[in-house]
Amino acid sequence: MAAATISRRQQAGIRRPRPGDATILRAMAILERRLREPGELLASPGQVRAFLMLHLAELEHEAFVAIFVDAQNRLIEYRELFKGTLTQTSVYSREVVRAALAANAAAVIFAHNHPSGCAEPSHADEMLTQGLRQALALVDVRVNDHFIVAGNACPLSFAERGLL
Template sequence: MGTYAPDPHALPAPWDGPRDSAGDSTGMDDRALLRHVLCTLEAGSVDTDTLVDVLLARFGSAGMALSAHPNDLDAVLGAYPSLSPMIATVREAALRLHRAYVRQGDALSGHQRVVDYLQAVMAHDSTEQFRVLFLDGEHRLIEDRIMGIGTVDQAPVYPREVMRRALDLDARILILAHNHPSGDPTPSAPDIQMTLHIQQVASVMGIHLHDHFVVGNGRSISFRKMGLI
């Protein structure tokens, strides 16, 4: 990356731009956000602008870069081995924040929060995983549980195990989710067949299947919105 002379003024001041009603900054673009994060994690020792260019070229956005799989980050940040675990810590903090949002109150009223959480936790996995959000009768999240981990294009799904866990938790509502490592969230015929099977079994047991999300890289689809359930 060439010779880099640390800039004593490289560390940006705390963000003091406009914020929306939720307290989120609305004026910091992806480049500024990444630069701020990198300078904060490795003040004065990183060729920040070059790394920002590389991260945006590789991942497309600040959000996707900061939630990238550690192996992908290592490939990009090899010259700065300490940065990858630091960003992984940032990612874990963000995931815990997402989980807290999803757990608060009525999970079914926060559709975008659920989608954002699933994107953060699943979109970058290089293998397919199947997870279930178990909700009580008041739409509150009881548990988010991975029920199957597979290969690059399939994960085992056992409806009886899903139902057994739902009964153990006294869950009344299910939200299914799985990722497509290819990045294309279009559901396959087996995805649809499996979902309808779980819906049928759940209905017999008095449990409502609310939705099934398929998560791609930056995109998600909802079976409910597509009219598939």
């Protein structure tokens, strides 16, 4: 079990094995199964925050993810779209639109992490979000929110900050 834990953490880009990793991985699997159940309603920002923290908080590289939902905000798919370096990741609107259409999504919740530990959005983060919002609007896909996960701090919500 320990070897599998270490291997899974290393593959995910997580820093180093810690005491209790097996318990955390089991909890992640339970939460992920619950959120991945067809039709699971994502009505609470807190529910989304907890899920995103489990997946993004400990990564040493930036990752840009999407949670695709239907018209009633029920989960369709969670997907890591882009993997970057320590300080940045490249995001391509064309690929985001393609993924949203492939998932047959009515809306999307974006998230990315800041390995630096600072959850404040950069100007580039804000511009990216607006660009993606405009591109997806052309194909009738809403952007419900964009979260920034920075370590153990509460993930920042663009919607709650009035940035959408």
